[in-house]
Amino acid sequence: MRPIFSPVLVNDPFGDPGLYVDFKFEKRALLFDLGDLTALPPKKILRISDVFVSHTHMDHFFGFDRLLRICLGRDTGIRLYGPPGFAAQVGHKLAAYTWNLVENYPGGFVVDVWEVDSGWQASGTRLRCHKHFRCEPLDARHLHDGVLLDEPAFRVRAAFLDHGTPCLGFAIEEKTHVNVWKNRLAELGLAVGPWLKELKDAVTRNAPDETPVRAWWRDRNGEHERVFPLGALKAEVLRLVPGQKICYVTDVAFHKDNVQRITALAADAAQLFIECVFLDQDADHAARKHHLTARQAGSIAREAGAKLVIPFHFSPRYAEREAELRGEIEAARAGSP
Known part of the structure; x- marks a missing residue:
C-alpha cells in the first residue's frame, strides 16, 4: 500500500520540533509547528496549505516570520490552527510590521487563523495582505471529535494535552x-x-x-x-x-490524562512522531519541565500500538548521548524493564 503522505522532521532531533508532511501526488504539504524553518527551502514552504501549531513557545512559533516573508506578494493563502489565544498571537506578530506599501504587491496573500478551545469550539479570523492584515472575523464552528480539517482523502484530528499550558497533539488520518x-x-x-x-x-x-x-x-x-x-x-x-495514520505529539507532561489522550489519538498509528526530551534518570527534571522522558515516550508508544516510532526534541544536554535516548525509548516500546 502506497500512502499519499511523506512525513519528515524539519530539523534533526536536537533542533526545533516540526513535521513537514508532503503530498506524494499533489503540489501540497502540511506543516506541524512553526519553529526554525531555515532547513526548508522556499519551494517547499510554498507548498504548505495548512499549519498546525501545538502551542506558542518560541521553539514552536518563531518560524512564522519566515513563512510570512516567503508567501508575501504571492496570490496564495494559508490556514493556521492553534490553541486558545492563538489568533491574537498571530495578529500581534503581524501588527509588529508596517504595511503601508502592500497595495503594490502583485499577490493577495491571505491568512486564515483558527483557534480552538477545549470544548472544540473554533473561532476564526481572516487577515488579508492587501487590507494591511486587519482582522476580519469568520463564522465560528464546532469541531466534531476534534477534527480540524476534513477533506475527501484525509482528516487532521487534534487532542488537547497539558504542557503547563494547553498544547495540541495531532493525527493525520488517511481515509480509505x-x-x-x-x-x-x-x-x-x-x-x-x-x-x-x-x-x-x-x-x-x-x-x-x-x-x-x-x-x-x-x-x-x-x-x-x-x-x-x-x-x-x-x-x-x-x-x-483502511488508510494510514501519522501522529505528532510534543511538549507534554507525563500524567494519566495526557497518556490516555495520546494513546487514543495515536492508536494503531503507522508512524508516531513523539518527543523524547530526557533520559529516565532525569525524570524529576522532566516533570518540572512538563516533558516526557525516553522511557515514558516508549511506554506510550507501546500502549498506543504504534507500528513505527520516530523520537525527536532531544535535550541538548545529551548531545553526546543520542544512542542512549534511542535505546531507552526502544526498550520501553518493546516492553523491557
Whole structure:
C-alpha cells in the first residue's frame, strides 16, 4: 500500500520540533509547528496549505516570520490552527510590521487563523495582505471529535494535552486507501495513466457507482479512450483498504490524562512522531519541565500500538548521548524493564 503522505522532521532531533508532511501526488504539504524553518527551502514552504501549531513557545512559533516573508506578494493563502489565544498571537506578530506599501504587491496573500478551545469550539479570523492584515472575523464552528480539517482523502484530528499550558497533539488520518490492481487493468486492456488519479478521486469523494469514468492513455499506437461506470471499475480493478495514520505529539507532561489522550489519538498509528526530551534518570527534571522522558515516550508508544516510532526534541544536554535516548525509548516500546 502506497500512502499519499511523506512525513519528515524539519530539523534533526536536537533542533526545533516540526513535521513537514508532503503530498506524494499533489503540489501540497502540511506543516506541524512553526519553529526554525531555515532547513526548508522556499519551494517547499510554498507548498504548505495548512499549519498546525501545538502551542506558542518560541521553539514552536518563531518560524512564522519566515513563512510570512516567503508567501508575501504571492496570490496564495494559508490556514493556521492553534490553541486558545492563538489568533491574537498571530495578529500581534503581524501588527509588529508596517504595511503601508502592500497595495503594490502583485499577490493577495491571505491568512486564515483558527483557534480552538477545549470544548472544540473554533473561532476564526481572516487577515488579508492587501487590507494591511486587519482582522476580519469568520463564522465560528464546532469541531466534531476534534477534527480540524476534513477533506475527501484525509482528516487532521487534534487532542488537547497539558504542557503547563494547553498544547495540541495531532493525527493525520488517511481515509480509505485506493489500490490499483495493475494486472487486472491489463486484463481489461487498459493502461495506467493520469486517469487513475481521477478514478481514485471519484472513489474518495464517494461519487455514485453510476458515475462515468473516462479511461484514457496515449502510446505508440496513438490515443485510446474507454468509458466505464465507477462501480464496475471499483469491483474489477480497485482494492479499498483502511488508510494510514501519522501522529505528532510534543511538549507534554507525563500524567494519566495526557497518556490516555495520546494513546487514543495515536492508536494503531503507522508512524508516531513523539518527543523524547530526557533520559529516565532525569525524570524529576522532566516533570518540572512538563516533558516526557525516553522511557515514558516508549511506554506510550507501546500502549498506543504504534507500528513505527520516530523520537525527536532531544535535550541538548545529551548531545553526546543520542544512542542512549534511542535505546531507552526502544526498550520501553518493546516492553523491557
